[in-house]
Amino acid sequence: MPATTPxxxxxxxxxxxxxxxxxxxxxxxxxxxxxxxxxxxxxxVATRAGVHPTTVYRRWGSVGELLADVATSRxxxxxxxxxxxxxxxxxERYAADLARDLSDPDTLALVRAIVGAGGDGASVCxxxxxxxxxxxxxREQGRGHQAPTLERAVDAxxxxxxxxxxxxxxxxxPEWARTLVTHLLPG
Amino acid sequence: MPATTPxxxxxxxxxxxxxxxxxxxxxxxxxxxxxxxxxxxxxxVATRAGVHPTTVYRRWGSVGELLADVATSRxxxxxxxxxxxxxxxxxERYAADLARDLSDPDTLALVRAIVGAGGDGASVCxxxxxxxxxxxxxREQGRGHQAPTLERAVDAxxxxxxxxxxxxxxxxxPEWARTLVTHLLPG
Numbered sequence: 001m002p003a004t005t006p007x008x009x010x011x012x013x014x015x016x017x018x019x020x021x022x023x024x025x026x027x028x029x030x031x032x033x034x035x036x037x038x039x040x041x042x043x044x045v046a047t048r049a050g051v052h053p054t055t056v057y058r059r060w061g062s063v064g065e066l067l068a069d070v071a072t073s074r075x076x077x078x079x080x081x082x083x084x085x086x087x088x089x090x091x092e093r094y095a096a097d098l099a100r101d102l103s104d105p106d107t108l109a110l111v112r113a114i115v116g117a118g119g120d121g122a123s124v125c126x127x128x129x130x131x132x133x134x135x136x137x138x139r140e141q142g143r144g145h146q147a148p149t150l151e152r153a154v155d156a157x158x159x160x161x162x163x164x165x166x167x168x169x170x171x172x173x174p175e176w177a178r179t180l181v182t183h184l185l186p187g
Numbered sequence: 188m189p190a191t192t193p194x195x196x197x198x199x200x201x202x203x204x205x206x207x208x209x210x211x212x213x214x215x216x217x218x219x220x221x222x223x224x225x226x227x228x229x230x231x232v233a234t235r236a237g238v239h240p241t242t243v244y245r246r247w248g249s250v251g252e253l254l255a256d257v258a259t260s261r262x263x264x265x266x267x268x269x270x271x272x273x274x275x276x277x278x279e280r281y282a283a284d285l286a287r288d289l290s291d292p293d294t295l296a297l298v299r300a301i302v303g304a305g306g307d308g309a310s311v312c313x314x315x316x317x318x319x320x321x322x323x324x325x326r327e328q329g330r331g332h333q334a335p336t337l338e339r340a341v342d343a344x345x346x347x348x349x350x351x352x353x354x355x356x357x358x359x360x361p362e363w364a365r366t367l368v369t370h371l372l373p374g
Contacts, residue, residue, distance in 0.1 A: 028199075039228060109305075115353055116303010126354040155347040155367065162354060163346035166302055167313040180342065 022069075024049040025056060029070050033109040042066070042114060061090040067114045068121040072095060073112060088139040091181045094136060095157050096174035098129070102165035103172060112166060129158055148184060156184040208255075211236040212243060216257050220296040227300060229253070255308040261297060262315040273328040274334060278368045281323060282344050282359035285316070289352035290359060299353060307349045316345055335371060343371040 009071070029050035033041050046053040058064040079101065082093040088092055101107050114121035133153050140147040157180050164172045204280040215235035219227050227250055247253040266288065269280040290292050301308035320340050331352040335343070344367050346349045 007362035009307060038228075041226060112302050112305055115299050117301055122354045123356060124314060152370075154350070156370070157345075160342040160346040163341070163349050166353075167309045183339075183343070 020053060021049070021051055021059070025060075025066070026070050026073065029066060030110075031165045033113055034106060040057075040067075043128060056183050062117075064117040064121055067110070067117050068124045071110065071114055071121050072109075072128075075125055078080065079130050079132060081135050086090035087136070088185055089147065090136045090139070090182070090183060091153075091157065092178045094132065095161065095177035095181055098158075099172040099174045102161060110176055111162070115166065121167065126158075130154060132160065139149060156180060196333045204319035208236070208238055208242060212247075212253070213257050216253065217293065217297075218302055221293060227304075229322070231289060248357070249276075249304075251304040251308055254297070254304050256312045258297065258301055258308050259315075262312055263293075266319060268319050268322050270326065274323070274332065275325060275372055277326070277370060278325045278340075278344065279365045281354065282348065282368055283346050285345075286359040286361045286364035295352055298349070302353065313345075313369065317341060320345065340371060343367060 025045060028045045029040070032044065032048060042056050042060075042063060043053045045063075045066065049056070056066070060069060069171045071094060079094070079097050082090045082097075084090050084093065102111070111125060114125055130150065134150050137147040137153060157177075160180055161172050161177060164170055164176075212232060215232045216227065219231065219235060228245050229247075229250060231251075232253065236243070243253070247256060257268045263323050266281070266284050269277045269284075271280065282350045289298070298312060317337065321337050323357055324334040324337060324340060344364075347367055348359050348364060351357055351363075
């Protein structure tokens, strides 16, 4: 799509160019993350995206903030929060979906890079997942039933899923993820 | 301590020089990890350590392998495996010790960098902790009692500790870590 206004190196960025820069930079980050031994630095990202490093520094400030932005687009609304009418079935489906997502090498590379970069990325990535889990728990309470606390559900479900994905060389499988729900909701 | 043999740029590295290079490079990694926004690359580490980048590339190959080596020295034998005579008390003490360790900003920076670098570091870091946990579980079995499987103990204890440390902005506290044991060993 051609720009309707000429690209300008000023602080006022027309929407079209701004959106294209963001798309190019996000794409560059995703490509670089899948390449072995490539270093994710702002100059490297800028070169790959075909934009000036200053543009990237001005807009994102650091690799950590850039990864947080990529994480926001990646993890928002990517998993449909299940609504089966049963807490156990909702949690089993959610845990299995998350296991599948974390078994994807691209997702895993992004999560690892986010953790490595420090900054806000990790809480972006965690925050979205916790909100989805909270929605499942609140729906059960809305049905007039007891549900575990969010903290307990995070410790029992999200934590083992992320730990296995990030710290071990075993992929989290949907079957194993469902056993985590059995431990959270015994009987 | 003065070198007994002169430093040489060859493949045969006398023990003294080799040990000094290792110490200088490890120290450089630790320093760089605590500095905000410093990029951990082999040339940066080499400059800080006062050695030639080639030396670092030849010995460690990549940032990931270098961090795995730093992790091996850092996490081996650093926590005394408790032996109180009771599984519950052993696990409570172990979980509390690990929470304290993961609340240390230097430890956390190393763990995050290891995850970010991919490679073998994460399994080094995890492997040592799992072996310590396994020793506690096996001792209970040696006393003729039932104990949870290692996988279950990892999911219930190590995973929430590492998840909270790495993905949230809350430090794992010893008190909270002990509640994880209550969930693993109810009743």
